[in-house]
Structure formats: structure tokens, C-alpha cells
Amino acid sequence: MPTTAHARADLLDPAMLAALGRIELIARWVVDGFISGLHRSPRKGFSVEFAEHRPYQPGDDLRYVDWRIAARIDRWVVKQYEEETNLRATLVLDVSASMAWSGDPARLTKLAYAERLVAAVALLLLRQRDSVGLVRFDDRLRTVVPPRMRSGQWRRIVAALDDPGAGKASYAAGALERAARVVPRRGMILLVSDLLVEGDEVVRSVRSLRAAGHHVTVLHVMDPAERELPFASDAIFVDPESGSEVTATVADVRPAYRATVQAAIMEWRAALAAVGASYEVVMTNEPFGIPLRRAFAIRQRLP
Amino acid sequence: MEFLAPAWLAAAAAIAVPLLLHLMRRRIGTRIDFPAVRYLARAEREHSRKLRMRNLLLMLLRVAAVLVLTAAAARPIARLAGGGHAPTSLAIVLDNSLSSSAIQNGRPVLDELRARAREVVARASGEDRLFLVTADAVSRGGGRGAMLDAIDHVEPLAGAGDLERAVARAAALVRQGPASARWMHVREIVIITDAQASTWRRPVSLGDVRVILHRAPGTPPENRAVSHAEARPIRWTPRGSVVARFRGPDTATYRFTLEGRTLARGTAARDEEVIVRVSPPEQGWTAGTVELEPDEMRGDDVRHFAAWIGPAPGIAVHREIATFAQSAVDALRQTERVVAGSDVSIAPADVAVRLPALLFAPADPVRAGAANRVLERLGVPWRLGALRPGEIAARGTAEGVRPLDGVMVARRHALRPVGGATADTIAMAGAEPWIVGGPGYVLVASPLTPDATSLPVRAAFIPWLTDVVTQRLVGDAGTVVHASPGAAIARPDGMDALEVPGGRRVALAADTVIAPDRAGVAFFMRGGRRVGALVVNPEPDESDLARLTPDALVSRVRAAEVVSPDSARWTAALFSSSPRRSLLVPVLVLALAVLLLESAVAGAGQRRAA
Numbered sequence: 066m067p068t069t070a071h072a073r074a075d076l077l078d079p080a081m082l083a084a085l086g087r088i089e090l091i092a093r094w095v096v097d098g099f100i101s102g103l104h105r106s107p108r109k110g111f112s113v114e115f116a117e118h119r120p121y122q123p124g125d126d127l128r129y130v131d132w133r134i135a136a137r138i139d140r141w142v143v144k145q146y147e148e149e150t151n152l153r154a155t156l157v158l159d160v161s162a163s164m165a166w167s168g169d170p171a172r173l174t175k176l177a178y179a180e181r182l183v184a185a186v187a188l189l190l191l192r193q194r195d196s197v198g199l200v201r202f203d204d205r206l207r208t209v210v211p212p213r214m215r216s217g218q219w220r221r222i223v224a225a226l227d228d229p230g231a232g233k234a235s236y237a238a239g240a241l242e243r244a245a246r247v248v249p250r251r252g253m254i255l256l257v258s259d260l261l262v263e264g265d266e267v268v269r270s271v272r273s274l275r276a277a278g279h280h281v282t283v284l285h286v287m288d289p290a291e292r293e294l295p296f297a298s299d300a301i302f303v304d305p306e307s308g309s310e311v312t313a314t315v316a317d318v319r320p321a322y323r324a325t326v327q328a329a330i331m332e333w334r335a336a337l338a339a340v341g342a343s344y345e346v347v348m349t350n351e352p353f354g355i356p357l358r359r360a361f362a363i364r365q366r367l368p
Numbered sequence: 369m370e371f372l373a374p375a376w377l378a379a380a381a382a383i384a385v386p387l388l389l390h391l392m393r394r395r396i397g398t399r400i401d402f403p404a405v406r407y408l409a410r411a412e413r414e415h416s417r418k419l420r421m422r423n424l425l426l427m428l429l430r431v432a433a434v435l436v437l438t439a440a441a442a443r444p445i446a447r448l449a450g451g452g453h454a455p456t457s458l459a460i461v462l463d464n465s466l467s468s469s470a471i472q473n474g475r476p477v478l479d480e481l482r483a484r485a486r487e488v489v490a491r492a493s494g495e496d497r498l499f500l501v502t503a504d505a506v507s508r509g510g511g512r513g514a515m516l517d518a519i520d521h522v523e524p525l526a527g528a529g530d531l532e533r534a535v536a537r538a539a540a541l542v543r544q545g546p547a548s549a550r551w552m553h554v555r556e557i558v559i560i561t562d563a564q565a566s567t568w569r570r571p572v573s574l575g576d577v578r579v580i581l582h583r584a585p586g587t588p589p590e591n592r593a594v595s596h597a598e599a600r601p602i603r604w605t606p607r608g609s610v611v612a613r614f615r616g617p618d619t620a621t622y623r624f625t626l627e628g629r630t631l632a633r634g635t636a637a638r639d640e641e642v643i644v645r646v647s648p649p650e651q652g653w654t655a656g657t658v659e660l661e662p663d664e665m666r667g668d669d670v671r672h673f674a675a676w677i678g679p680a681p682g683i684a685v686h687r688e689i690a691t692f693a694q695s696a697v698d699a700l701r702q703t704e705r706v707v708a709g710s711d712v713s714i715a716p717a718d719v720a721v722r723l724p725a726l727l728f729a730p731a732d733p734v735r736a737g738a739a740n741r742v743l744e745r746l747g748v749p750w751r752l753g754a755l756r757p758g759e760i761a762a763r764g765t766a767e768g769v770r771p772l773d774g775v776m777v778a779r780r781h782a783l784r785p786v787g788g789a790t791a792d793t794i795a796m797a798g799a800e801p802w803i804v805g806g807p808g809y810v811l812v813a814s815p816l817t818p819d820a821t822s823l824p825v826r827a828a829f830i831p832w833l834t835d836v837v838t839q840r841l842v843g844d845a846g847t848v849v850h851a852s853p854g855a856a857i858a859r860p861d862g863m864d865a866l867e868v869p870g871g872r873r874v875a876l877a878a879d880t881v882i883a884p885d886r887a888g889v890a891f892f893m894r895g896g897r898r899v900g901a902l903v904v905n906p907e908p909d910e911s912d913l914a915r916l917t918p919d920a921l922v923s924r925v926r927a928a929e930v931v932s933p934d935s936a937r938w939t940a941a942l943f944s945s946s947p948r949r950s951l952l953v954p955v956l957v958l959a960l961a962v963l964l965l966e967s968a969v970a971g972a973g974q975r976r977a978a
Contacts, residue, residue, distance in 0.1 A: 162403075163403035164403075166401065166402075166403050259403065261403055261404065261406060291402075291403065291404040291407070294408070296400060298398060299398070300398040300399065300400045301398065301399045301400070302399075302400050302401075302402040302405050302408055303399055303400065303401050303402065303405065304402070304403060304405035304406070305401045305402075305403055306403065307405075309405055309409070310399075310405070311405050311408045311409045311412060313408055313412060314423075317419055317422065317423060318408065318411055318412060318415070318419060321411040321412070321414065321415035321418070321419065322407060322408055322411040324411070324415075325407050325408075325410050325411040325414065326404070326407050329407060329410075
């Protein structure tokens with residue numbers, strides 16, 4: 066099984082793993098595998114909240130004895146704490162046409178990869194008692210699932226991932242603004258997109274979110290073909306969203322293209338860092354565990 | 369730079385391939401959906417200048433590679449300065465025609481020409497290939513020593529030679545040689561000539577060779593010459609005449625001889641025709657000369673002729689045609705051209721009994737069949753055919769027989785050859801033969817009557833009859849051939865030997881006979897008897913020593929380069945080409961460098977792409 070030590074689902078090839086089942090199943094395997102790989106409880110260090118009292122039993126930690134009750138009723142009781150959520154996370158997923166593309170039929174499309182990643186992140190956060198919501202957008206908002214921690218929230222999120230999308234453009238700035246509205250207090254906003262959008266608008270929106278106290282993390286989903294331009298022949302390259310065309314001799318332009326992509330990544334990283342947002346590049350041929358670990362690490366740094 | 373295999377240069381059209389690839393590379397129809405087009409557009413925008421420069425550089429390198437490889441395939445060669453002159457295939461055309469024997473400034477013109485030829489040889493190196501071609505197109509090759517020896521032994525020809533053929537021969541010589549080494553040699557022809565205008569009438573084309581002309585300096589001497597000498601008629605019975613004409617600036621003193629015996633002496637004006645009538649005692653084929661006093665060019669001071677001499681033939685006229693024929697024969701008898709006898713008969717064809725005979729068609733057409741039977745019996749290979757209607761003019765065609773101008777033919781038979789008879793037609797009526805001749809016979813296709821032909825009543829009849837009897841029917845059927853020294857002539861039928869001056873006999877086997885290279889009279893032999901003469905004399909034009917100007921001489925030669933420097937500087941024009949070396953290795957190195965550079969540029973792109 067993918068959850069065994071020999072084949073942790075979070076470290077498997079995403080395309081191979083995706084072939085084994087639906088999104089929710091894959092996400093569970095990934096999260097289970099991911100958690101099993103941790104050396105300490107994911108709950109460790111979380112803020113906890115009082116739930117109830119119970120009679121003291123020998124061996125209980127004296128720190129949790131409620132001394133005020135003991136003084137009032139002369140009976141030792143122990144405070145029973147319950148883990149509580151202290152984070153509201155909104156996952157903002159780009160479902161525009163550019164996401165529904167893969168440079169290799171053997172790989173997941175960026176959208177398929179991102180949906181499974183979003184499902185896994187949502188499950189992981191919900192298991193940590195975080196409230197998790199979902200915003201899907203292309204040229205307009207497609208789905209808004211407000212952050213909740215209640216049971217069934219994850220199924221709602223997974224069900225929302227099946228909603229139609231793949232519009233002709235990416236309205237990321239609007240989606241981020243809407244995410245800010247559905248998270249009335251400070252929280253975490255995770256944007257999962259290929260970032261084939263107008264950078265200035267996105268950065269401006271992120272700046273606004275940061276000003277409102279939100280922590281923003283951007284996962285830049287890229288197909289390896291978008292980074293390497295591995296095509297063998299000369300061709301006319303067509304943007305599926307805008308329909309714009311560029312005729313290129315691949316062998317000639319490939320070095321310049323790679324440099325340009327690298328420069329674009331550096332620009333994103335610099336621009337988002339300047340406004341206090343985290344930025345990670347996620348390649349669709351990477352096991353889900355890698356971006357999941359990055360997202361988890363970011364979450365761990367939050368209060 | 370030149371190319372040994374220039375046909376390969378056509379392969380340079382292959383540069384169209386990289387050019388087309390360069391121009392058409394942006395017209396590729398493959399479309400690929402690619403979301404990151406914005407990065408691609410940005411890459412092209414930001415690196416467009418670099419990309420264009422690289423593509424242009426690659427295109428230029430590939431075009432250069434094609435051109436350099438094409439040039440290598442065409443085997444380039446080039447002249448490189450230094451190291452003396454290039455190995456040269458050089459032919460010296462030494463014009464030793466008769467005119468070069470003229471004495472100018474106290475010595476033969478040929479001495480001056482030989483001296484110039486020696487100067488050419490003196491400048492040659494051991495790598496040069498040398499040839500000497502004289503005006504008779506005879507060539508010699510060899511080293512410098514052999515060439516100098518050959519030049520010293522060149523003597524003037526007895527005639528004009530064939531300078532045009534000699535020059536063509538020289539051009540062929542300098543082009544020959546092993547193909548592998550031919551490119552190394554520069555091809556030069558040095559023509560050393562007295563520039564006689566009559567020799568250089570027509571331009572000569574020599575192709576891709578360099579020609580250096582040297583013209584004998586100075587003005588040619590005045591020249592007197594026998595421009596014409598002829599026995600008239602060829603057969604003397606025994607009376608005949610010698611006709612001569614002279615050329616020169618003024619009068620000339622002449623002497624006519626026959627077999628060394630003086631026939632006549634006198635003085636003739638310029639271009640005057642002198643006729644000497646003789647009735648010599650000699651018999652058979654005889655040689656004679658017409659001579660002038662010696663002058664600056666001896667070769668044309670004597671001109672030779674030949675004649676057949678025999679007794680006046682006896683003529684028998686058949687009574688059926690005696691009306692006109694007998695009176696003509698009587699007139700000839702009075703001038704002692706013929707005598708009464710039976711050497712030759714004149715008769716209608718149907719009653720003739722022997723040859724030689726002058727035969728006429730019978731007056732009665734119904735006797736044509738009988739006439740044909742007689743012709744068959746006599747061995748005459750012609751038959752009388754159907755009568756041809758209509759009056760038509762006759763026209764003489766045979767050499768040695770006076771023409772029949774004004775003679776009309778009203779009744780005639782068609783003449784049919786039998787058994788491959790050779791058509792020796794003496795006269796034509798329209799487009800058909802009317803009078804034919806052969807060994808021992810002359811056959812006229814009309815009766816000798818005024819209603820059939822006006823021949824018997826025309827004034828031309830008696831001279832014609834004289835020619836027919838004395839030139840065609842008397843003695844051996846022989847011929848006189850005129851030729852220039854060393855000329856090739858067709859061997860006359862039946863001749864098996866040639867008796868050259870001095871009495872030596874040369875067997876004739878080939879169809880072509882080369883005339884003796886000295887002027888004189890040789891005799892054709894058949895069965896040990898003289899049956900004709902070969903009269904060898906210099907060409908009359910050779911006596912005209914007028915020379916072309918240097919510019920006119922240059923205009924007569926068409927070649928890759930023609931120079932005619934003056935005498936003082938002409939040796940500097942010799943062997944002027946620098947050595948030619950193969951550029952194959954440098955071009956191949958260049959091609960390799962271009963290909964390596966192209967690989968480096970393309971590879972750099974590929975490595976960056978990888």
C-alpha cells in the first residue's frame with residue numbers, strides 16, 4: 066500500500082499515484098504517508114483550549130491539576146484540554162485553461178496536480194484542526210467554500226474541486242481579494258497557480274492581504290516542459306488562453322527561454338518576498354510530499 | 369585563381385539550401401499549445417538580436433562551407449609570385465616559308481627569325497616543355513639543346529607552307545601532356561614570322577593560350593618572280609606553246625627551257641604575259657622551266673611546267689559525216705596539227721570499227737540500237753537512249769577542251785552509263801551529259817548534222833575538234849597535277865609510282881601523294897612508263913613580300929592573350945607567368961576551419977539548449 070514505509074504515497078510519482086484512485090483517496094494516502102514520516106506529532110506545539118475536568122488519577126501531570134477547584138471543593142481534578150484551531154486557511158486554486166496543460170501525456174496536468182495537492186493540504190490542515198476554505202477561479206470566481214473546521218468540510222472541498230473551470234484567463238487578483246473577504250480575521254492564504262498572470266496585480270493584491278495581517282503563500286505550479294522547452298522541432302507556439310502565437314526555432318531559442326523562465330521565477334520570488342509572502346515553485350513531476358512539506362513547514366512557522 | 373574542374377562550380381548552387389532553410393525556417397506549420405508563450409515571446413524579444421546574429425552567422429558559415437567545398441572540388445590553382453617563371457608549355461612557330469629566304473640587309477630574313485627563336489630557348493628553364501613548329505607544320509620537341517640544334521637546321525621552305533596548320537599544331541602541342549600535370553603548365557605560343565600579308569589573310573583562333581608575336585623588323589626587298597608558267601595545251605603534237613607571266617617592280621629578263629635546253633630568251637614588262645610557241649623534237653612527257661635573273665629571293669625566280677610531246681596524229685573521217693568533219697580535219701592538216709592516217713577515226717557510232725575514235729550518234733534514230741551494239745563491242749561504257757525533244761544550249765565542262773559557248777542542241781539521245789562507267793563529261797545539254805569521254809573514245813549524243821546541233825557550223829568546232837583529237841584521243845591518257853611544295857594531293861587513278869627530279873622513283877600506294885618539298889617536275893608512272901606529271905611550284909602569292917603592320921598582325925591572332933612587343937622588349941614578354949600552385953590544401957583547410965567554426969557556433973547553441 067502507498068502508506069507503508071516502503072511506498073509512502075507522498076513520495077511516489079504523482080502521475081502513477083493519480084492513476085490509483087480519485088482525489089480524496091489519493092489525498093488521504095498522501096497525508097497519511099506524510100504524517101507517518103514526521104518524527105513528532107503534527108499537533109505538538111499547537112495552542113490548546115480547555116475542554117472539561119476529570120478526576121485526577123495517579124500519574125497525571127501535576128501541571129494540569131486545577132488548583133482553584135481543588136481549593137474550593139477539596140478534590141483533585143485535572144483539566145482536560147482539547148486541541149483547538151487557531152488558523153483559518155483559504156486555498157486559492159487557479160483553474161484557468163493554462164492550468165489544464167501538460168507537456169507530456171504521461172504527466173498530470175498542472176490542474177490535476179494542483180487539485181490533488183490542494184486536497185492533501187486541506188486534509189492535512191483539517192487534521193490539525195485548522196479551518197480550511199477553498200476559492201477556485203479562472204477568469205472569474207468559480208467556487209467559494211468558506212473556511213470551516215467542521216467535519217465534512219474536506220468532502221465539500223473535494224467536491225468543489227470537481228466543479229467546472231478552465232476559463233480563458235486567470236483573475237488571480239480578484240480571487241485573492243475574495244479570499245480575504247471570506248477570511249475575516251488573520252489567516253493563511255495559499256495561492257496555487259501557474260502564475261501566467263499579470264504580476265503587478267497579483268503582487269498588489271498580496272500586499273493588501275499582508276496589510277490585513279494574512280500570511281500569503283504562493284505555490285507556483287509549473288510543468289517541466291514550461292521550464293525546459295524540450296520540443297525537438299521548430300513550431301508555432303499557441304497560448305491556449307489568449308490565442309497569441311510565437312513562431313520559434315526551439316534549438317535556437319531554448320537557452321534564452323530557460324534564462325527567461327529563471328528570471329521570471331526570480332522576479333516572482335523577489336516581488337513576493339518584498340511584500341512578505343512566501344513563494345515556492347512546484348513542479349508537476351515532483352512527488353506530492355515535497356510541496357506538502359513546504360506548505361506544512363510554512364504552516365508550522367505560523368502562530 | 370583558376371579551376372581545373374570548373375564544372376564543379378555549378379555545385380555552388382547548393383548554397384540555396386542553407387539560404388532557403390534560413391529564409392523558410394519561420395514558415396513551419398507545426399502548432400503546439402503552450403501556456404508559457406509569454407516567456408517564449410519575452411525570450412525572443414530580449415534575445416532577438418543575439419538570436420538573429422547567431423542565425424545569420426550560422427547561415428553565412430554554411431553558405432561559406434558550401435562555397436569553399438565547391439571551390440575545393442573544382443581544384444583551384446593560382447599564380448603565386450616569386451620563384452622564376454611558371455612551368456610553361458611553349459611552342460615556337462618559326463615561319464620559314466619561302467618569303468623568309470629573302471635577303472634583307474645583306475642576310476636572309478630567316479637568320480633574324482632563327483636568332484629570335486634561340487632567344488626564346490635561352491630563357492627557358494628545365495621545367496618547361498618546348499616545341500618547335502615550322503611553317504610546314506612539322507614539329508619537334510625536346511630540351512633546350514635539342515631545340516637550339518633544331519632551330520639551327522631550319523631551312524627556308526620552297527613554298528608558303530601552311531602556317532595556319534602550323535599554328536594549330538602548336539596549340540595542340542602546348543595543350544597535350546599528362547592530365548595530372550597539365551594544369552601546372554602555362555601555355556604559350558611564340559610566333560616568329562616575317563608577317564607576310566599573303567600568309568596572314570585569315571585570322572587564326574588558338575583558344576586559351578597566350579601568344580607572343582614577333583614580327584621581322586624592317587622593310588622587305590623588292591622581288592621579281594615568275595608568277596605563272598604553263599604548257600598550252602598540255603599535249604603538243606608536236607607544236608605547242610609555253611605561257612608565262614612575271615611580277616616585279618620593273619622589267620625582267622627571262623629564259624624558257626625544255627629539258628635544260630633554252631627555248632627562248634627575252635625581256636618582259638611587269639605583269640606581261642609572254643607566249644613562246646615551240647615545236648620541239650622531244651617525245652613523251654617532258655619538263656621545262658621559265659627562269660629570271662637571280663634577285664633577293666631565289667625561290668620564285670624559276671617556275672616549272674610539263675608537257676606531253678608527240679607526233680601529229682593521223683585522222684580518218686567516215687564518209688557519212690565527211691561533210692563537216694572532213695573540212696575541219698583538212699583545216700587542221702594545213703596547220704600540221706594532224707595528218708592523214710588512221711590513228712584516230714571520226715565516225716557515226718553504228719559504223720565505228722575501232723578505238724580511238726570520235727563517235728557521233730547515227731543520223732537515223734532507228735540505228736541507235738545498232739550503234740549501242742557497236743559501243744558494247746568496242747567497250748565503250750555508254751549507250752544511246754531515247755531521243756530528247758526540244759532545243760537546248762550546250763555547255764562545256766571538261767578541262768583541256770575548249771568550251772562550246774553558243775552551241776545549240778536540237779536532237780540528241782539520252783546517254784546511259786553501263787556497268788559503273790565513270791562520268792567524264794565533256795559537255796552538258798541542260799542537266800544531262802551530251803558529250804562524254806573515256807580511254808580512247810569521245811561520244812557525242814547527237815549526229816554531226818546542222819539539224820541536230822549547231823556544233824559543225826560554229827567557229828568553235830575546229831578548236832574543239834583539235835582539243836578532242838590531240839588532248840583526249842592521242843597517246844596515253846595522262847594528266848598534269850599542279851601542287852605547292854609538300855602539299856598533299858589525291859593520287860590519280862592508275863598511277864603506281866612517282867619519278868622525282870633526279871630520276872628516283874617512289875612507289876605510290878596510298879590514296880594521298882605528298883608533293884616533293886622542292887620545286888620541280890615529277891612524273892607519274894604506270895607500268896614503268898610516264899603517264900602524267902606533277903608540277904611543283906611555289907604559290908604565286910608567296911612572291912608578294914608585303915608585310916602586315918604589328919597591329920594588323922595582332923588582329924589576325926585570336927587567343928586568350930596576344931602581345932606583340934617591339935624587338936627591344938620582346939624577351940621580357942616571354943615566360944611572364946608566375947608559377948601556378950594548387951590551392952586544394954589551403955582551401956580544404958579553410959573548409960575544415962569553416963566547418964569547425966560552424967560546429968562550434970551550432971554546438972554552443974545546442975549546449976546552451978541542453
